Amino acid sequence: MPTTAPQTIDELYQALQENQQRPYGRARTVIAEELVDAAEQFAQPLPLVRTLLELQEAYTYGSEPRKSPVVFARLLTLFDEQPDVFTENLRHLLFWRFKWVANALRQLPEIPLPSLRQWLTEMRDRYEKEGLGLQPYYGQAYQLAAHVGEDTTLAYELWAGRTRTRLSDCEACETCQRALYHLAAGDDERALRAWEPVLAGQESCQEEPARSVSYALLPLLRTGRTDRARELHLAGYRGCRRNPSMSGEVGRHLEFCALTGNEARGLELLAENRSLFDEVDSPLDQLDFLTGVEVLLQRVEGLGHGELPAAGYAGRTWTAAALRAEVQGRADDLAARFDARNGTTAHTDRRRARLDRAPLLDTLELTLRPRALDDVAPAAPVAAPAARTATAVPESLPELIVRTRELEEQGHPDARACWARLRTLVTARGYTHPDDPAVGPLVQLRADLLADEASRAGDRDEFADCAALYEEAAALYDDAGLPGHAAVARAGALFATAEIPAEGPAGDAERAEARAAALTAAHAAMVRLQEETPGLAPQQESRLLRMRATVLGLRLQTSGSEEHAAAAFAEVDLLHAFATRHDIAGQISGALLLRAGAYAISGDLPTAVTEIDALLDRLNTHGPAWHLPRTLGLRARLQLGLRDAQAAHANLTEALRLAADWPAGTVGTARLHGELAEVCMHLGRPDEALRHLTRSAELDLRHGSRTDAYCAYSNAAQLSLDLGRVEDSIALLDSLLAEPDVTAGELDDRLVAQLRLTRARALHAGEDLKAATAEFVALAAESAGWDDDPGSHAMIAAETAVLLGESGEFGRAREAADQALAAHAREPRYEHLSNSLRELARLQAQQQGPDGLAGARAYLADAARIADEARAAGYEARGRSLDTALAYEHGRVNAYAGAYEDALAALDQALALLGEPGPDQDHAGEWAECVRLAGAVQGIYLERPDPALTRLDAAVSRLTALGHTEETEPLVSLAARLRDEE
Known part of the structure; x- marks a missing residue:
């Protein structure tokens, strides 16, 4: 919204259009309210009608059902007083929104049931007066019956048996209602059959398929379709998270987590949607959301983790148990209010059925980061593994101190558990140090503990902290009269300092x-x-x-x-x-x-x-046996260097088997998993590699190596994206970006930027262009300040420009491309920039035709300068040469813009640069595509079929002789088309 109110109707419409691009929520609603106030200053009713329609939409999708009917009443009055103001489209919108009001009134328990029925009568009378079909009215009558808990058989038949009209709910919404009818009757299979077009993405709207997905999750589990349920949970949750108007859907995803052994993920999603406790103004949506929350918290508490922190109402720190009690009270009250209004027990009964439902699966791995409630509980001291009983932590304090030092001297992995026990005892209030010559003075023990802490800091690559701790330990050893111990500690400090x-x-x-x-x-x-x-x-x-x-x-x-x-x-x-x-x-x-x-x-x-x-x-x-895992790990790395990946895999597998006998943080188990992931990639086993990457990250995270953990998870997210598992990648990255040290800005900002960049690319791959573009724009703005890394900014800005081009925002795309070029001048990224500029040229020519030719050619001119720079610098592209790619793109761009002679000349140049095809498959495919486009331009658009056929036939013969039969298929098809048209 401009700082000043619109002064003209054109300015008002411009502000209205800008507001319609904003996401639903309080910010959009406030501006919509201001625009209504501004419209009232003009002496024309049409601007007021348009702004009132925008305001009602903001209230409806911003979960403010109390205000939506009030706005609609003003619109209806305007229609009654000045019907000529309403164009055919505005009239359609007005009568469509009778359904919005019916839905809003159902959500408010303070509205008496007779008033709801009266509104439906009003809707029916208005529709009949206007000569409109009544199927939408019967749809609302059915939904009211279902809401109240009446027998819906007749109401369903009266609605579902009627022919749809222009004012009927969209196909996706009606599909959901039909499926819910079968679900309420206990027929999961029939409900899922009804839902299939929506779940498959064939039908969609503002809230679909996210709404249908949330309802279909449990029926999918009950019918054994667990993989489908998992897949839809990931995609469906992303479609409704943090959305006040879809809080009920969020609640059902929380319930799904609770019933599949994913309580920890449920708590994570609850934290992400904490704002819904305060932003949802619809009592019915509140009831739906809170019941889902309670199902989750009830499960967490039942598993003995009621003390875990849980995200709840603002202004207080909640445990799962305390929040469950609060939610229970509020939800019980809401259900009782609806039942009192409706004269049934339907809402209390439905709520009780959800709360009484037993888990459907013990465990279902929903994400690449599976965690149990124990993983989110406060960390306990690491104990020796149960599989080995040879080394136990002594009960006697003097024995514990002596034994710990012995184990440390040997480099024994079990020393870690003993140090943890000692640290707990020494830091406890009232600690009394043993008066025992074998133990030594307290100052020595404190030095020992500092040295152990320094060692662990070094394992996490926190070298400055490591050096400082070793120096502090050395000083205490001096105080204890132990120069040998002090020397070892000082050497550790020297080592750590050199590593900074x-x-x-x-x-x-x-x-x-x-x-x-x-x-x-x-x-x-x-x-x-x-x-x-x-x-x-x-x-x-x-x-x-x-x-x-x-x-x-x-x-x-x-x-x-x-x-x-x-x-x-x-x-x-x-x-x-x-x-x-x-x-x-x-x-x-x-x-x-x-x-x-x-x-x-x-x-x-x-x-x-x-x-x-x-x-x-x-x-x-x-x-010592605990050296075996690391030694086998090194042998595997050597074998990989000798190109024997199979032997490396066998050694790492054995290393992990042996490592299981020792505490994971002491024998490099996380690193072994990471190395095995690399070997699996060499063997062409990416799914196995993904499992080892996530296991490596999980272990690093558990043992405090958070940077290593995030790097491993980042690699896992990228690999998942490369494998086409887009939703897995997004879910993993969402989970990581919600971690406290990330949100608090404690993690390295470049690593966080890499996580966000991968997420933005995953969103793009998942066809969420709006969200991807917003993230890229934000990253481009932030990376502009990376004076020490202009090359990364160049790549991010270039990708941002491409996404803006895909959205048709070519003005902003040009600005981003210019940023990329300026950064590239400081630290070249030849191939990346060339690829992006050529893609921008293609997008502009494709979307704007002749009008976009000048802009597209400007991008190609920039790409030509980069190709010249790369040639002068001796840079060789990893893919096709930049000159060849540029010539081909000139051909495509000119063809899109209708400059066919220029297009053909550019394609002939590209073919000359490519040279004759040889045995290489990639080169042959690229050459064939260039021939195909040249043949299409020549034969179809320039209407010269004879030379085009000569070109195509010669290419087919050449490719066939080389054995590239697959590459000939599009050429043969085009040639047949040209002959048919002669």
Whole structure:
């Protein structure tokens, strides 16, 4: 709405048109109210009629049924007083909306039943007076009978047996009513047969198929169609979420979650729709929504999770149990009010039937992120797995402290559970430290706990925190008089500090150089630290040597320098000799693992595999057994490098089997799943890869590696999209973007942007062009400020331009394309920009014909400049050459705009650039398509069939001789058409 009220009728209509593009909700409704006030200033009734119609629509779809009849009364008065003002279209809208008023009155329990019947009589009289068919009236009479709980048999026949009229509800809405009639009779199969055209997308409207989907979910489950129910839940929920006028549908999706073992997803969806508690002004919709909410919360509470937080009415923090009690009271009251108005118990009975329904399935995996209520409960300390009982957490505090240190010294995975138990005890109020020489002072234990916390921060790549915690631990070890412990902690701090990404260097080479220098400095400092610390125990000395060797291995990985390779191998040999001399099993296998890694980094994969095989023999004989999963994981990576994906799959599968014996966060289980996903992609098993990606992400999330988790989930969402599982991708991304650390802005903004970008692409693939465009426009605006990454902004702005072009908004598309070109000038994205510009040219020519030719050619001129730049830079496109693609697009664009001579010349140029087809399938297909379009332009539009047939016949012969018979089919078809027309 402009800051000032419209001063002319044209301005009013412009503002009215703009408001009609807004989503339904309070913002649109307020502007509609203001436009009615503005229309009343003009001395003409027509603007007032149009604005009142918009206001009634805003009230209807904004779930404000109390106000809709009031507006309609004004419209009806205007019609009675000045019928000539109403054009045929406005008259149609007026009589259509008698049904809206009937529906609004049913939703208000304070409206007496005689008043509802009186309104239907008014509708019938008006329809008869205007000579309109009564099928719509009988449809409303049936819906009132169904609402009240009367016998609907006669009312249904009087409606369903009549011929439809222009004022009948749309086919989709009437289909839903027929299906609901059969559903109420207990005939799931007949209801689903009636629904099929809507569920299949053959019929739709403003609220369909989302409404039908919500009702069909449980019948689908009851008849064993679980996959279909899952599919429709994902698509249908997206069609109604956060929509006040479809709150009842949201409630049924919550109920579906509760009855399929998806209570955690239900709580997630409830949080996403929290606004509906306050925005829904329709008592009937409130009742429907609240009953669905109660079904979910009742199930959560029944499973023993009533203390879980739940999103509810604003102004208070709710648990599931407290919210259920609140919802129950409100919904019971609403049902009682409707029953009192209707003189039946229908609404209380229907509500009770929903609440008494038992779960239909123990579990149904609805999304790529399946979670149980335990996953959303507060995290409990990680316990040792039940499968192994050899290592138990001691009950005695002195024994626990001593045992924990022993396990930590061995690098044993069970140390994690012991540290968690100790941390709980030490931080509890009233903790008393044992007076036991074997335990040592409290300051030592506090240092131990800090060192463990630092180690876990390092596992999460939180290197700055890791370094700070190690330094703090070292200071406490100094206070405890333990210089060896302090030295190990300080070495850990040096290692973590070297891993902190350097600020400043922008290029990959500069970053690698800076990292190698930091690792070199860290190694030198570690050597000095070890030399200057007296009295190091063998275990401490071996840990320092392990860190030194690891640092040099990372430096070799960063630089690839032969000089660095020699130093890395020498340090590994030093560690191995020391560990062997002192019989430290864990460090011996660590040295052998580092040596194999050094060979792999140096490019000698066969020797690396030989080293790994020797290590596996040792581990199987001497242990430690918990090193086996990681070692098998490295062997799999080497095998993948040697192009033996099948062997890599077998090793990773075995690694995961062995990893199941140990706490997942201690043996790299998440990484193993991620690597197995990569191997599955190499083997052409994407569905299996998807399962491992989501499992990897789930484990990372559970153990605090949130960035790694989101990256894995992002890859899973993209893979799901690539597999055509669009709704799965959108549902997963919606779930991630609703996570508290995402909404609070705590996650890396670029990672969040990547999640949103994938979601926008998924929305586009799902044909939700409006939502996709809105997200792309927002991302383009945000990425414009990425001064350190103009290339990403170029790609996002280019994709945004294409979506705006698809929507026909070519002015805004040109602005976005110009942004993309400006960013491309700073960091080139040749192929992406060229593809987008050519697509924009095609869209403008296709949609606007000759009027769009100038704009389309301007895009092609931009694409030509990019092709020139790419050629000068030596850039080679991954697909067809940019010049060839450009020539072909000139042909298409000119053909769409009717410039057929120019089109044919461009296509001949494209064929010349492509060259004669060869054995390559892709090249042959591209060449055949170019010939087909040239033949169509020449033979059909330029009316020169003879040269066109000569062209087509020669191409068919050439392709046939090369064995490309499939590519000849469209050419043969076109040639037959041209001969038929001669």
